[in-house]
Amino acid sequence: MVYVIKVGGNVIDNPALLDRFLADFAAVPGKKILIHGGGKIATRIGDKLGIESKYIDGRRITDADTIDVVTMVYGGLVNKQVVAQLQAKGCNAIGLTGADANIIPAVKRPVKTIDYGFVGDIPAGAVQAAPIKLLLDAGLTPVFSPLTHDGNGQILNTNADTIAASLAVALSAHYPVRLIYCFEKKGVLRNAADDDSVINLINRDIYKTLLAEGVLSDGILPKLDNAFSAIESGVKEVLIGHANDVRNNTTEAVAGTLIC
Known part of the structure; x- marks a missing residue:
């Protein structure tokens, strides 16, 4: 089993939570990959540089100045701090972006009603699994920042959840994969x-029933849709749970919500 684990920005922003999470992640046995977001650090650094952060519907607009900031912060500051902390905890990590070894080529999001700027979308089948497999088989733990590239020299800001799902799908041709989304809730909640x-197990039939009952919050629906899309593309299991439960959620005694 390979564990593809995404940790949210709320954990990245909190040094104590991040330290606990990384200790737990380092203790997960076997092959694993970590994907991290950027949290609010890019916003803070941008403010210091006089570069205003712009959002539409909660999504960052990545203009020319902003892509420089997120490249420095996500691919540099955050990624290397996470890698250094994992090394201190006995986990031989290697920090990457999607540009490294051409692992995640993407396309710049086309302008429709909104121009998101230098934001990347990952085409189906674009992720190159072979370089990741080499790293995993060599005993290394890849740590991905939420950056991809367009093949023409341009770095693109890309949603970390999407990167995690795309990596999991690509690796599922070579290993059984459990994709784990770690955030601030214990899992998918009935209330x-x-x-x-916490609803501990959801399959397609249960999901249809929950939707019909109207008990799920709107915010969890995109995660569930992504989860089922990943499963339909070859991922064995998807787990949604609290960052503090990552050790349990790499076992059969899961503490969060297992989607299969």
């Missing part, structure tokens, strides 16, 4: 106001 109302 959004009750953190303990």
